[in-house]
């Protein structure tokens with residue numbers, strides 16, 4: 320079979336790209352352990368206030384985990400608990416959040432923390448706060464008449 324020179328180049332380029340992509344994907348998934356966020360953690364939305372860790376919202380130092388702190392948030396129409404939280408600069412924080420009523424958003428402006436909070440499910444994300452300053456937490460899922468007032472604040476301090 321005769322292949323034109325350009326066909327050969329494109330075949331090599333195409334197969335080469337495929338191998339590169341599969342390698343990147345394989346290293347990311349199996350070596351670095353990256354995976355899509357799971358929705359396996361569930362909770363009874365009516366018992367949020369009495370279910371750990373949501374019975375004590377706020378920042379907690381943890382030992383022996385991949386992250387230094389756990390930051391627990393409870394969302395409900397139309398506020399977040401806690402309403403404000405201080406985090407030391409450089410802290411690796413696992414944000415754990417859920418909602419007591421309808422779907423809310425959880426976006427920390429200026430970072431790539433952006434989760435949807437669904438009733439019955441627990442949303443989690445690990446983030447390292449490397450910049451000092453104030454970060455607004457916003458609800459970016461329309462949840463009712465008070466949606467635009469639904470905010471909280473993270474203050475990253477030295």
Ligand code: CUA
Pocket residue numbers: 396397422423424458459460461462463465466467469
């Ligand atoms: Cu909560 Cu919009």
